[in-house]
């Protein structure tokens with residue numbers, strides 16, 4: 001029998017709906033706070049968003065073939081052509097990232113989202129213990145089957161670093177490096193990043209480092225879309241269709257200020273030789289927890305990044321890296337202008353000295369919820385009011401709770 005209640009009451013009874021109201025011909029709904037929560041319990045809509053990405057990667061790993069296991073580059077494709085990124089470039093990308101991790105001389109690494117093990121396979125021989133986690137069963141099964149000494153691989157999402165499986169895999173050890181490399185693009189948004197990074201900061205040993213690597217810098221998002229596009233309209237279309245989470249490194253500083261221990265942050269430019277989207281638009285951040293001494297901030301006057309500016313005084317990141325090789329300095333990114341490079345000490349600045357991040361693109365969960373919640377409401381109406389005409393349903397939510 002059809003549900004006799006007013007339609008707004010029927011819609012509001014769906015557990016994912018927080019509020020529903022009529023405006024003219026349509027029903028406008030807002031998600032229930034529990035459905036979009038990350039903590040204390042992961043909401044259903046957030047879970048579905050995570051599942052979407054785990055399915056994407058599961059498919060990539062299950063359908064890839066002919067990749068050597070020691071450097072399985074499945075899924076590493078150029079955004080403009082869809083073609084695989086050149087192997088030489090990716091091998092250099094691995095070298096640079098491995099160097100970044102080795103800088104802290106870790107003994108126990110926890111890698112969240114380890115994928116095919118591009119970093120794990122290179123780093124595990126340096127350390128006593130390496131725990132990798134991933135949401136792709138295929139990735140976890142393959143790395144487990146490789147039987148690498150000192151390595152445990154666990155099926156877990158990045159927000160589950162405190163789960164019993166991960167704790168068991170760590171076997172009482174406290175990691176001195178938590179590595180979150182090229183994973184945050186799959187995150188639903190700021191709340192999820194906050195939960196993952198806060199947990200990582202809580203678990204890492206004194207003097208250890210949390211590395212959030214290879215993420216797209218929100219301050220370079222506009223340039224990235226224009227670089228990919230034929231004209232401004234195409235760039236706007238790509239921006240609107242972007243499913244990846246991009247953010248400003250300052251957001252990580254904001255998260256880290258809540259850590260009970262002192263934290264310093266250093267923002268690194270990517271310094272591969274080839275001029276690709278990975279070199280131009282991504283960066284690495286190192287959060288150093290309870291560092292031995294609070295360092296002086298600053299760094300030399302910023303230099304224009306020749307890959308991003310036409311300035312005659314510009315320098316390419318890899319050229320700057322070669323110039324400062326052996327000095328102990330690193331190629332940093334200017335916090336306020338990511339088109340500028342800085343030669344800095346690797347220790348970075350205390351996070352509480354870093355100003356808050358400016359406006360950023362909307363979290364991916366906002367667009368996901370707009371589609372998925374409307375679909376769920378229509379399915380719900382079709383179930384409880386079978387055969388009856390349905391109103392247009394629109395989700396109104398900007399990501400706030």
Ligand SMILES: C[S@@+](CC[C@H](N)C(=O)[O-])C[C@H]1O[C@@H](n2cnc3c(N)ncnc32)[C@H](O)[C@@H]1O
Nearest residue numbers: 057113114115118135136157158181182183186
């Ligand atoms: C681009 S690969 C990066 C792999 C590896 N970290 C590296 O740098 O080579 C992204 C990996 O993140 C995993 N992933 C996506 N969302 C995740 C999440 N919420 N928690 C943990 N892993 C996730 C995917 O399954 C995939 O294996």
